[in-house]
Amino acid sequence: MTDALVIFTPSGKRGRFPLGTPVLTAARQLGVDLDSVCGGRGICSKCQVSPGMGEFPKHGVTVDADALSPWNAVEERYKTKRGMLDGRRLGCQAQVQGDVVIDVPPESQVHKQVIRKSATQRDIVMDPATRALFVEVAEPDMEEPSGDFERLSQALAEQWGITDVRADLALLRRLQPALRKGEWKVTVAVHRGNHDAAPRLLDIWPGFHEDGLYGLAIDLGSTTIAAHLCDLSDGRVLASSGVMNPQIRFGEDLMSRVSYAMMNPGGDVEMTAAVRAALNTLASEIAREAGIDPQSIYETVFVCNPVMHHLLLGIDPVELGQAPFALATSGSMSLAARDLALTAVNPSAQVYILPCIAGHVGADCAAVALSEEPGKSKDMVLIVDVGTNAELLLGNETRVLACSSPTGPAFEGAQISSGQRAAPGAIERVEIDPVTKEPRFRVIGSDLWSDDPGFAEATKAVGISGICGSGIIEAVAELRLAGLVDAGGLLGSAEQTGTARMLPSGRTHSYLLHDASAEGGPRIMVTQGDIRAIQLAKSALYAGARLLMDEMGIDKVEKVVLAGAFGAHISPKHAMVLGMIPDVPLDHVISAGNAAGTGARIALASVAARDAIEATVHEIHKVETAIEPRFQEHFVNANAIPHAVDAFPELHKIVTLPEVSFNTGGGGGAGARRRRS
């Protein structure tokens, strides 16, 4: 016998190879997905395989005990020094000696599949832009003079198939010492751009570099900046963290920030500096949290709305404040982190910003589209990414529409009297007994309800400090269900409602949700102003959805996906009681968590995904809410809770909304004005 049959599982790929062929070589020739960082030198151990022995009737082979060459010194040394699971071999060292079945375990596959989230179980094939590669470089030869960089390039081409690599001066400065210290063996971090961008060396280490390379997926919102720190080799999230967007001091919502830039020369520069400083703080903190060196962060992917996009890039957003809302640039951006003054990460780190769809529909919406893929849905799905600005996508396989709607920051707990961001101590769930009108609630940081034994003890440390976005939505919906607020949004008096929790406050009333004043804490109320703020926000959101439905020519949707920083926390029932979203059967409302952030993670994990979303954004039709007269009409009708006109039959199947009215003739429609006008 001069050759042998080699069968790889799980791929089922098979072929005959001469005896003595290393398993890694056979895998490469068959196109089997078997990892290797060191290129087959027995250093990196990424190519570990599990050979099977005995009968394989399915494959029609019998594998003898000596089907692979005996352990060699390289494997022995590796196992002694680093340890290896029983039954494993190094694919680069073990050679084929007879017919054999070789299993490639998941961790040895380059294109490891990352399970994104349990809700949708969509797998992301790892295809990161930045990889660490071990190379052996030819030594300089006076007879054949060429630069060290040119010989390194040649080695990358020969050993990894990476051609035409580039390097900046900072890397060239470190090249010669690294090559000599590593005795002409180095590990390089190579970044491949998408499209036809030339690959770029980001870092170099003498010898084999064991430490990981990391990336940040950042959802840069108007109110909060959320980041995931991911391992670039497998997409694993090491840490997630968030900070407030410090631009809030220049204006709470997008349009007030654009106004700030228009009214204050240099205002845009101030806001750019503020957000970049916050990003550096965030990067340092998340790295510390994960216990990694921030210098090992080589990539950052951003998703954000157009105003944040321009302010991050240092472009005056003034044109985004007036029709025709022209973006300076709508395409994806590939930049150096230093161009954005991101000094906390590696100095060679690269930045990718997803493309924008239109002047009001940004890279965050593109990220939601990348994560939720409405264009692949058979059902007509409405995706709502709730934030200070809401991004809405409506569509199915045939067509996808998008718009943004200026909900304002109320859903994030801002502009709410007792509002706060979602953090320990914030009330996040509320129930109000329809008979006693008494509330119970839960706070972030404890699984107990406020009427459970031990609640006071459990929340003592963090206190009960306010109410977050999901909490205020539930509170207002529960007030409506309990008959404490009417369809017009008016809170009743103690007399009208029969509960002492309704406290007078000037000419209006407030509901006392929790009184911690005895312990020196706050009195947490839901005020008439809070109801109005929520009405404004939810009207804008619903009006946006209706505008998309008009454009699509439909009057109901089949599925609603709630996304956004607190999408996972919104109770679908309460959202529908409020009339935030169109009427659908409750089990057709799905929470997708932070879909924009997930989109950012997908783009961080996969260059192919970047290409895909860049192609997709051109197929998404944008609907402009700001100049559409019907938006005003939809907005006014949506002011009522749940709605002045639309019937919400699915909602009425599961809840009964008390027919109360507390309007004694005064201006109940105060909420019916447009925020952005």
Next chain:
Amino acid sequence: MTDALVIFTPSGKRGRFPLGTPVLTAARQLGVDLDSVCGGRGICSKCQVSPGMGEFPKHGVTVDADALSPWNAVEERYKTKRGMLDGRRLGCQAQVQGDVVIDVPPESQVHKQVIRKSATQRDIVMDPATRALFVEVAEPDMEEPSGDFERLSQALAEQWGITDVRADLALLRRLQPALRKGEWKVTVAVHRGNHDAAPRLLDIWPGFHEDGLYGLAIDLGSTTIAAHLCDLSDGRVLASSGVMNPQIRFGEDLMSRVSYAMMNPGGDVEMTAAVRAALNTLASEIAREAGIDPQSIYETVFVCNPVMHHLLLGIDPVELGQAPFALATSGSMSLAARDLALTAVNPSAQVYILPCIAGHVGADCAAVALSEEPGKSKDMVLIVDVGTNAELLLGNETRVLACSSPTGPAFEGAQISSGQRAAPGAIERVEIDPVTKEPRFRVIGSDLWSDDPGFAEATKAVGISGICGSGIIEAVAELRLAGLVDAGGLLGSAEQTGTARMLPSGRTHSYLLHDASAEGGPRIMVTQGDIRAIQLAKSALYAGARLLMDEMGIDKVEKVVLAGAFGAHISPKHAMVLGMIPDVPLDHVISAGNAAGTGARIALASVAARDAIEATVHEIHKVETAIEPRFQEHFVNANAIPHAVDAFPELHKIVTLPEVSFNTGGGGGAGARRRRS
């Protein structure tokens, strides 16, 4: 008649076009080289043509007076406002009405041919990397949302065929105001890299931008930095200037600078900062001299030896000081000027550095090869670029060899007792009467010889301050011809030579060339040390040439080209008396001026030339002088004036070298040591 014959001269291209076709359109369709910056809008006037009238028997046509449409309002306005030569028309406005012969004057050709220099009459076709282009950009449309940058890109593709253009953040910041100020008409500076680099926007102006774009061609030498400021549209040199390389304070020659970097941690950083500061000063000064804004400098091309190359880039040159003399990178470099801290030029300016040939044979040698094209020579030509380090190229159509030789700075007037750089007041030409042993000389700044009437008056203002590189070469050669120095390089005493100008100086003698001490000026002498310095330098140069000849398997060359900063000033006869260059008939010695600087200018003017030299350097075989034992042998033999072994028959046909010897037994061979060892 519905169409007409249009014939363009000088190209002879012809075709039939429908009546009413603009001349510019006809030219473009035929591929006739007719310029236009504004794209046919009657703004830039670059497309001016000269229609011919009457009989053209050569072309077989008769052109009627009404063969072109009458002057229109655009042409009238242009002529009134800016003026136009009689007989000229704007090619974009004049329309074909009948058979016509149209001459495209040189200034209307995009690929204007620039006459490089009278010596070789080689033409350079203009093909600059950076051009100014006028574009009309579509206004934003809410229905079809796209970024302003994307619409500008589309306009460049449609109007100029430039696709996939890139822009950095600084430009994107200025894009929206410029488009609106120019009412959606802008001029952009577009830079095309060589190879497949994506075109890049360097600047943007509202409307039509009239001012020129400029570039610097810089020959960064060890001792001097020479720059030409050129108009990028036609290659014209507006100003030339030079400064001393401030790195001289760290070491006079290359190896002493490498030593400085090795001995002093951070020494390379110091030298990098020094040369970059000098480059900024030079750029500012040359722009002031030419009366242009340094911000309108968009490109800089550098040629330099490998040590200067690394120190410019900020790469420690330590590896260049020891075998195998590995360059960090040998390929051409395309960088942003800001990467080199060149802050005096436009912030978006681009830098191109020619490729290096090998560790001791740099981009300056590549530039000489680009300028002198030894690989296209039928004769076996030796090209000698004389500087602190000499670059030598030997070859013809079949093969080209290169080496560098460490001549030291003596040829540039350094290490010479009365030496100075070539500047007004420096003695540049010397003759010594073989009978009277009396000298006469000329100084830079006057055409008079020192024994001409009026010389004293003419040189009074600048004085006579020293002797420059070409002056010392002539002086030493004349001393040899006058029998005042012997073949071994020893100066005779007053007694031995019979002239009182030989003054004793310790155990040796000096020749008094000029005594200005009566007027408070210096006494300009040629000392024994000066002779030794010149011997060292010329021995290194000749040894390098011989080494190349050995490698080529020849013992004489057919042609010698003297290049270098003072190549134009070296007298071929004196160079050969000294034995600087191999023996050839005198009329086969050609001065090429600053060939490296010319090579830099060619690369500045033409992207095609960059591609060409990048291909050529791989065909040049490098010979390493530093480790070649025969170099030592050649060096020792070359110490004599003109040579200890080689016969120099051509030289002896035109001069008689006195058979003198002043060696009285002492160490006459003091020069015979290797400088770099």
